[in-house]
Amino acid sequence: MKAKSEKRVSLYLELFLLLFLAGAVSLLFFVGFRFVIEQQIDRYHQNKNIVHKYNEKYISQIQDYITAQGISSKDLWRLNEWMNNNRLIYIQIKKGDEWIYSSDFDMDEEQADGYDLPSYPLDSYYNIELRDGTVQVFIMGMYSYNAYMAALIFAIIASFLLFFVLTMLGVRRKILYVNQLSQDIEILEGGNLEYEVHVQGKDEISDLAAGLNAMKVSFKNQIEEVECLTRTNQEMVTEISHDLRTPLTSVLLYAEILLNGKYGEEENKQKYLNKMIKKIQHMKDLSDRLLAYSVHSAEEKYIPAGYVPLHSGLYDEISDMCSYLAEQGLAVKENLRWKEGDVFIYGEYLTRILDNISSNILKYADVQALVLVWDEYYADEMCITFENVCGQKNSSMDSYNIGIRNVKMMMEEMGGKCEVVQDREQFRICLRFRYKKSNRKTENFF
Template sequence: MKAKSKRGVSLYLEWFLLLFFAGILSILFFIISEFVIEQQIDRYYENRNIVKSYNDKYITKLQKYVIRQGISSEELQRLDEWISHNRLIYLQIRKDGKWVYVSDFGMDEIQSEDDDFSLYPSDSYYDIELSDGTVQVFIMGMYAYNAYTIALAVNIIASCSLFILITMFGIRRKIRYINQLSRDIEILEGGNLEYKVLSQGNDEITNLAKGLNAMRVSFKNQIGKAECLTKTNQEMVTEMSHDLRTPLTSVLLYAEILQNKKYEDEEQKQKYIDKIIKKIQFMKDLSDRLLEYSVCDEEKEHMQAEYISSHKGFFDELSDMCHYLQERGLKVKANMQWKQGQMLICEEYLIRILDNITSNILKYADTEALVFIWDEYYEGEMCITFENACTNHNGDTDSYNIGIRNIKMMMMEMNGRCEVIQTPERFQVCLRFQYKKD
């Protein structure tokens, strides 16, 4: 049984869409958060009081460095070393109205004394003491740079974390589904084939779940068929084993007659021998079929029924049955019309049916009462009825039930019917065969 499913979304496409969606959200988060953070940083460092506090801090450090190094106005280039350690600071130094040092330019690029210095904020000018006098210093710093750098690093980490979280959330759903499938498979391994594997989504994993369900149903059906076949074979073995008992009893009876020489002449002796051979051959055929059923795993083949003359098909077997019952001390009264026509029978089934009826009569019939046998004809049907009085003792009911079940089964195989009427005093079996007139 093959699982059929519509073409679904590939896991590759699902993962791609998940990563794409996570990437878009992470980028949007990065852009928005970066914009907001930069706005906050800019607003913070636009405050002149904040800027002045940073300027004061670095001017103090510069003054200490100048005093420690003993720098004069002629040695201002030595400040480059301090600038190299404070890269965020920009310095301009003026002496006697002229720029004598600029941290970003050489001395030949320094502005002239005619430049307009009023453009710079006044709180950015400080006086510092050199070894040979006082100079005016203009200081400016990119104090927000560190904040921008830290904010960028934090924003990158947060965006990457968001990307990972979204991706892990999508993967987690699939992992939970896979774990659920694993638990479902363990339940199936435990033998519970009624349990349905969870099927959700429309991808390769879903197809796997549907395949497991299809396999579960197929395996369940196969087990059901195997159990049914085993049960059928067991029933067949039981039925045939039961059917072997009556002909075996007949063989023993005829053998005792021959052993005790209770025959009138050689012709009757040969007749008993022929009956023994016939019964043994029937038992052999039945045992061969029993072996065939017990070792074969295929479904049983039905015996083929065919139309034959009612007199030819039934007379000999019914005569043997009556004779055998009489040998066992029963009184039989057969009232057969034997109208011209054909009945649908299978010879092997017919022998087994009469043997089962014979066995039941011997077990349950009152030996002092008559056993009646008669035939009746209807449109398309021939009915042969066996009736006997019952004794009061309880017999082997299991054997009785098996025998009746066998008779009904074989009559159905021949497209006929078996009707049983039973009261405490009387027992009647009616065999209805398909019949057509000549």
């Protein structure tokens, strides 16, 4: 979403600026258009030939009116009716050297003697016939007035249309953007959460578009989170279900030994019972963890791992594993030195890791070949390696892949590594634990 510090322009301000700009452009157009047109009108009506044509036109109309009305020099006031209908025309009439009529005001013979009307060039007068003789008429008119008015009306209409067009173009841009947002929303409704909503401008509509993008990202993240939780939950159920199989197999084996009385000496009976209890407790822990995970699957995973003495932390588990493999008919050769030091482990994970490895060895190892187990020590880690020859069993590889994946995952969560080397003849798995040297004597951890 856009930064809040970025200045936003309100739609109200945008509309005001649009109207102001359209009005200013229209006003400039109006003034410029009128100036140009009036210049052309003035230039046209300053032509003497044009003025002469207008004068002759109106003189002819005055002559026709006088003839029709039978007007004489004594009743020139009757011309006022014609003048009222032609207010853009001004005339003066004189008889000889005496002015007898002016369209600006009424005058009689006595009044005419008191007025000193200006004289005009001889070519400015036109003769007309009254009922009682010939008189001279001076005429002039605002012949460009109609052209001015037509130009004014046209300029007003054109300016208004320009204002309307500019305003509509500005509004149309926003309408097109709203239509674009509508199309973007339809695409999002179709499920395409990768689509980016167009953000244009800095107003309320652009804020809405940015909000849609933010909502889309949030919704997408929520979907991905739900999918991740679901996938993780399924993987966890698969892992624990897989890990339950090995201790269950061990319990069945020990139960069969006890049932058939193959445990040898009496003290071995208690030994097998203890192993069964331990495996059953391990199965219970796994099932409890599965239940807890299903209830709290959204919580962050935490394992209570820590440094424990190497001998007490690993010895019993490795020994039990080797004994279990031997009881299953495999020959196990150990080369374990158990040096002094502390190893970083989580007991439940260690049990599950060794159960997975023993399960894979039983399924895929050649029973006629040795199973080798040895340890190696470095500055900050120790390694326990299991190696066996691959047999020709046709067991499904799905279980194998799940087991190895579980081992790698649990080793990584304990800060270690799991390295697997396999070809058609040999299988080797190395468990690398975090390790630190210690000078204390060996302690019994269990």
